[in-house]
Amino acid sequence: MEKNKFNFSKLAALFTDYPALKIDETSYNYQQINDLVQKKIADYSNSSKTVITLINDSPFNFIIDFLAIIESGNYPLVVDKSFKKKSLEFGLIPENTLFLASTSGTTGQPKIYYRNWESWKIGFEVCNDLFHLNKLQALATTSPLTTSLGLHTLMCALYLGKTFLAITKPSQFTNIMESYGLFTVPTFLLNNLNELFPLTSPEIIFLGGGTLSPEAINKVRKKLTQTQMIEFYGSSETSFISWQAVNDGKKASSVGKLFPYVELTLGPQYRLTVKSPYLFSGYLNQPYPQSWTTDDLGTLKKIISIYLDAGLTLSSTVQIKFFQKKLSVWQKIYVKTASHLEFLMKDIVKKLLYSS
DSSP: OOOOOOOOHHHHHSTTSEEEEEEETEEEEEHHHHHHHHHHHGGTTSSSOEEEEESSSOOHHHHHHHHHHHHHHEEEEOOOOOOOOOOOOSSSOOTTTEEEEEEOTSSSSSOOEEEEEHHHHHHHHHHHHHHHHGSSSSSEEEOOOTHHOOOOOOHHHHTTOOOEEOOOSGGGGGGOOOOEEEEOOOHHHHHTTGGGGGGOOOEEEEEOOOOOOOOHHHHHHHHTTTOOEEEEEETTOOOOOOEEETOOOTTTOOOOOOOOOOOEEEGGGGEEEEETTTTOOOOOTSOSSEEEEOOOOEEEHHHHHHHTOOOOHHHHHHHHEEOOOOOOOTEEEESHHHHHHHHHHHHHHHHHHHHO
């Protein structure tokens, strides 16, 4: 598979008879999905490097169309039914684009962005190493495939040769026989906890788009005693930034450890600038970003928690910029080890708390 190209045909050759997709009780192996994709390519063969709008009318149709558009040399624009069609000038699409999608709009007006294959591929490999996804038979999601979390789960499952489980209603959980990991959001998990039973529960749950309170963690832990719970922080633009295991509780406002290869800079008004190989390829008709700045964490307490819990290795280097009110100057610290990092951050916190 070329570095920046996703090729489902090659995956089908590797995982031929293994189930690729399961919806309710209907299962399709990799070769069957590939056969359907090859037939569907004919619908898009009259164009090349063209943006084709794709709406999720059903998971099965969406997946076949999504893969066929990519294999035909075109670019799917993934949007939900609420997307308002308007005249968009796509200009020159970056050569390594896998697909285009729309942000959710939760932090502003929805924007069209590019995502390339390599940025997700390396993230899948890191997740596999960190969380041993190779031991699972399947990956599931409750998020629509037009969302970053839903589409990310689909592509991760296919790349790793797993079965993708599209969960469109909670009752489907009782029919899952595979060992699986679940990507979902905290609100869905808590609202549908009674649909998950120990005998058919996921081995690991990845939670994005929110956090669990200590009370909620205890509630889930009592119900799913053998399930590992991972919270991760990120966005459509950044993909992975940090993660933490929460089965045994968590520090208040903590967002855990940095994912490998992530570099953070703390700037004015506690805004975080992220550099990592997982970044998106930019917004429509805008330059490819070398970094991304976010203020989603919102408070100094949360930012400090990232660094205190970072668990960095000797080879890791994180650049932290912080503002000391007493001195009213910017300073830079280059951190080489986790112990050095923790010492420095505790010293910073003391100065910030007790400076007049």
